[in-house]
Amino acid sequence: MAFKRFQDFLGNLVKRQRKLFFAGNEKVSINELLEKLMGTVGEVSGIVTARQVLDHYSELDSESKFNFFKTLESDFNAEEGSVKEAYDNYSKNPSSSNLNLLSRVTEPKRHELLRRLNSTPDATHNLVSMRKDLLDYVKDYQKLKSVDDDFVRLFSSWFGRGFLVLQTINWSTSASILERIIRYEAVHEIKDWDDLRSRIEPRNRRCFAFFHPALIDEPLIFVEVALTKEIPKSIDSILEDKGGESFDPLEYTTATFYSISNCQPGLKNISFGNFLIKQVVQELQVEFPSITKFVTLSPVPNFQGWLNKISDDEEMKLSDLKQQIQQLDNTLESIEANGDLIEISVFNYLLKAKKGKYPLDPVARFHLGNGASIYQLNRSADLSEKGIRQSWGTMVNYLYDLNDIEENHERYATEGVIEYSEKLKTLLIKN
Amino acid sequence: MAFKRFQDFLGNLVKRQRKLFFAGNEKVSINELLEKLMGTVGEVSGIVTARQVLDHYSELDSESKFNFFKTLESDFNAEEGSVKEAYDNYSKNPSSSNLNLLSRVTEPKRHELLRRLNSTPDATHNLVSMRKDLLDYVKDYQKLKSVDDDFVRLFSSWFGRGFLVLQTINWSTSASILERIIRYEAVHEIKDWDDLRSRIEPRNRRCFAFFHPALIDEPLIFVEVALTKEIPKSIDSILEDKGGESFDPLEYTTATFYSISNCQPGLKNISFGNFLIKQVVQELQVEFPSITKFVTLSPVPNFQGWLNKISDDEEMKLSDLKQQIQQLDNTLESIEANGDLIEISVFNYLLKAKKGKYPLDPVARFHLGNGASIYQLNRSADLSEKGIRQSWGTMVNYLYDLNDIEENHERYATEGVIEYSEKLKTLLIKN
């Protein structure tokens, strides 16, 4: 709620400023505006021009936006002469002050441009959504990668950990935020307000989100948690238990993170998730000392994709397994009948299918990279159409043990080592 | 108040985290810690190490701190080889991506170090106070200027305008913040809590401050305002009017900014003041539509210093004036008797005594740089010992007219032009 008031406060500020500053701005071209923005000395006129650029941008058609980004890429670099001069000085005498000078002149002008744009009220919203557009163009026009790099560098600084605010999301949260939670849920769709309520109001359900003071009412990432007496073995056992009636906080032993959603496509690669889970674990430990197991109930999104791809350098036995599964019917009966086969395949997929030294599966990569370990596989745990299509219904419990995550993380980060629980050992196939 | 709640929230978070993270840190040297911090992969261990560095630093003696900064200057630059390689690539092909690469490798490692330090709860406090120390060493050891540059670059980004929160300071503000207002008042000392109360509680007094979410309870800068029916001609008429009893908000026509104090020496050169005044002007316009004049009642701190200095290139008449004043007694009678002489001298000092193209007087520089103009000079306006010593009792009303400040600012910034009101023209001496 604290944050809510802060948002109100900022919101009013923004409204008032806009009213006072932005009367009668006749239209000029966006390039003229950019030029004006980089040339302005005055603070107030800078703010007005920044707002004009952002408003102008938002009304551009797709091609003009593309051109706008191309201009950023081509025209907002550094002055080659200054770079040469600074480098010559530095190469003669690599002192810290010569390095600083070099560092300043090599900073692409885009940085200053983005900073100036961000000085106008509510600009951060616009810039995050501008980058969302940019990401589309980058795919087809690699040169824009440089522009994106600059966004990433600035966003990483602005969205530093120290500025993120963890908020509980519950039935007392404002409708304005809840509406976004419904919209942004990316893993297990929230159908309507009643469905939302069943996820955040029962006493054995929790939801936490990160917010940032400059993005009013906008969650950055959120996680949904179920508090239970045992590790849940299927997603339906969570989504369909509306209960919590017989809840006694002292009896709960397990917190399951069953859905994590990033909300802002424009903040891609600015990572919040790893810290979110750790902070939530701490919050829950304080509130429920009886909870000792913190696990996820996670999908295996890339399993089927991996099955479909033939790989030359694969172990024989693994290729065999892949073939066997592909010949199965994807009926519930068949899935149930072939539980062992599927479980073994998924486990070996998680451990052996790689992208570089890390797992191919993005969800595995996220949690293992956070220092979690593979705790358990659950057959027929998600029998939705999507669940069957992705992973033949299998879901994974990743375990967050605060005692181990640092060590797990270091070994994973440096050597790619994946931790898993003792009992899973038998599933590992060996050639 | 919004902000207060936000602070509470953050404060609790910080406390909890510290308890959870920071048990049993045995002492190692600060250099070992720095090395560890730059080497850590894990997030949690990074946070712990950062806290250890900051705690360790705060216990160092002065010489060790000096050495710490020297280490930052000498050991946290860039890899010369990488810089050379990146530059060679860039000089062959100055593409945006090559520039970006060059820009990255030329970024001094100090930046990354400071960012990592700032990832631990409450670190911003420590870093601001670290820079306060640093500023002392820079004076004697110019090489540390590079280190300070890096602080400035990072602080400018973290304390961007979008993150500053304007708060009203009044008798309902928390004692914790008020106590700092007493301590930080730099212009007209606040003697005790009663004195404070007389400045913030009466209905014709206002006080506004900027805060930042990462510096809990710490004002960055604040301004004290008197609402009156006429432009006040002396500081005592403000400080000694405890009244406001017969206050009718509809009758007030003038808001006088009579004291502006920067609170954080560690944020020197990160400018907040220019925007503070403009935002306060807007706040007051909304609340009191009848107020049309926004002025300061400002000291002239360097006038006497200028009198004492002989300058070769000065106009004859000016030198004459200086001499005449220096021969005066600084008794109240003498000051009153020589009002014309003093007023003319101060005015010409403001306009003609320069540091580069800008005024020598720092207060004049501040307000004129904000786009204000010189509105009026007030004789015998500050007859305190300090007021007489600095400027023979003279104070200045600078005028903030929102219609003109942009244009004033641009002309001042580019050409050093100083605006003053028509009626002052006669005071200007000409050779």
Add this chain to the structure above:
Amino acid sequence: MAFKRFQDFLGNLVKRQRKLFFAGNEKVSINELLEKLMGTVGEVSGIVTARQVLDHYSELDSESKFNFFKTLESDFNAEEGSVKEAYDNYSKNPSSSNLNLLSRVTEPKRHELLRRLNSTPDATHNLVSMRKDLLDYVKDYQKLKSVDDDFVRLFSSWFGRGFLVLQTINWSTSASILERIIRYEAVHEIKDWDDLRSRIEPRNRRCFAFFHPALIDEPLIFVEVALTKEIPKSIDSILEDKGGESFDPLEYTTATFYSISNCQPGLKNISFGNFLIKQVVQELQVEFPSITKFVTLSPVPNFQGWLNKISDDEEMKLSDLKQQIQQLDNTLESIEANGDLIEISVFNYLLKAKKGKYPLDPVARFHLGNGASIYQLNRSADLSEKGIRQSWGTMVNYLYDLNDIEENHERYATEGVIEYSEKLKTLLIKN
């Protein structure tokens, strides 16, 4: 929001207290509990017993509840002996102290009982819902009227104007409260969350509610307002204008109260509505100085009922009118074609159909009793099935003119005088 925090605070208090106080209460009969409650000396045990009574009550079946109320009626009166004695003293010497004594002993014991029940956390909720039950039994068993009288006397004191808190309801309000707004809307049904949003989020829509600190998250009464440039002539022009896009707060001239809903059946006859509207008028005047007309758009719920009833003492011409209307088809065409006839009838109904000296129509009684006047009748203003059934589609604008409401109210309250605007005069039929 202020209130929200206050609610949070109280809510936590209640939860904590319950946990601490209410462990292991074995079941006893409700009459035993009542006896215990009236006999307890200790505060803590009193609180526990009160909670037990309330919990016990809520689990009773309908007959047992009836018996419970009968017990209240028969067993919680006064001691006749004491009354006689106090009266004898008083009749000999009607001093203020003898009156006070008499007043104390004649207070029904039910008062003390209700006060003791209300001392336990969250009891007010229970008591309000207890009275809701009671109102059902009163209909069939008039003796319980005495019990209800006692509820009314206590509720009037507890829900005094000084304790009511006006809150804006908007899209930032908590889902918990919004959900109740949907549920409690009694005039124009809110279909779902999207419908709700269209009533509270657009900039030309407002919603205000009264809350009470002891009824957490429970609105007592709320009013929905549309801000427009003209007085709206039909309810659809309000409910279907999702817009507000081209909103300029300076252009709006009219605030229309188009729906007022009492939320708590258990607070029947504790009046909040008259003050709500006046306070909202003031809020809106401050925010929108350009709004000068405050009107309702109200249904005429009893018109058809009045048509159906034959009354002997009616003016001839009025009876004629009634007959003519009853012979109409209630098709849209017919309603439109007979607009004059319907309008005249409704107007004369409002002015002449009486219950005592006041209007028969409850909505007219409410607004005229508040000091409003009849400003305008709108034909075909509510063509919903309900609108046609009640009043042949006619709606009324009652006008709240703060300059007149006091005088209007006094004349209405003392003499039953109904004010209406000049232009309606021609509609008045005279024999």
Add this chain to the structure above:
Amino acid sequence: MAFKRFQDFLGNLVKRQRKLFFAGNEKVSINELLEKLMGTVGEVSGIVTARQVLDHYSELDSESKFNFFKTLESDFNAEEGSVKEAYDNYSKNPSSSNLNLLSRVTEPKRHELLRRLNSTPDATHNLVSMRKDLLDYVKDYQKLKSVDDDFVRLFSSWFGRGFLVLQTINWSTSASILERIIRYEAVHEIKDWDDLRSRIEPRNRRCFAFFHPALIDEPLIFVEVALTKEIPKSIDSILEDKGGESFDPLEYTTATFYSISNCQPGLKNISFGNFLIKQVVQELQVEFPSITKFVTLSPVPNFQGWLNKISDDEEMKLSDLKQQIQQLDNTLESIEANGDLIEISVFNYLLKAKKGKYPLDPVARFHLGNGASIYQLNRSADLSEKGIRQSWGTMVNYLYDLNDIEENHERYATEGVIEYSEKLKTLLIKN
């Protein structure tokens, strides 16, 4: 803080309403105003008249106030005729409805008057201060006791437990409230803001207060608490320990309530204290599970007064003791040398000096009446001038053991039994 916001909200409301309602009230006599107030039908005019009465009252001189109360006593009773009629009905048929009627007509008109006065914004402040005046007049003019009775009955209802809000007072509390804490401290004077800070900021100090939504910024009662490892034996060990530096919340075992102050003389006999302590005990138990002892460090204010009074029916040995003490010097040496004698006397005073069946000492009466027991006596525990004068420096630890307080309270309330700890038994003198 929640409450703070609520206060802000209410405060704004009040200000706005006053501005809107109260323009141009010409002066009339207070009796005319009272008449008008009782006669008004309209709500708004009632509110204005109420405000006029209250403002008029506050400007009366002492004699006029006295007359005002006399008028209340003589002219605002009941209509004797109506009372007779209602009583006759009741005596014929003592039904609940006849009782209710009788109860209504016997209610002194003062009740309705006070309720109407309280309907105007901020009236509760005025009424509380009105009663403060009244209490002065009651002493000399017993008839006014009836008027006071009416205040007490209404205040008891308005200040019911359900409306009291417990707030922590600390260094983040608003100066406006802290200033009142300084002013209202009644036991151990707070000298200035630094002294205040030393009582509320250290981590081993707490302060809690009750507030009421209708009395903005006004604490009703507050208690100061010290958290320690042992039961403190002297008040200086608390007041002079500014420390708390080496605080580890896990080590503390004892919470000592060393000062309880009622803030509102106008709320005399409306009891808050007993519940305050119990609620604070609960708050502390939740925050510090290691604290198991909740004691007071209390003065013995009436001991010396008792010594000075000769009582015929006293036990011989007790009279002896009294005489012995009275012959002592009140020098520190003498007090120390006669520690046993003083301790025995104080203990026997607490147990045997009575007012009715309860202890003569008001502090003992308060805590024992709450269900506390006498835990320990501390010699030379308050060697201030006041401490020596009152009780020869002795202070008492009363123990609040939540397991026993109910039973203690019941035995005390019904039989006057005083509980004390086993080890004190030897101090009891027997004839």
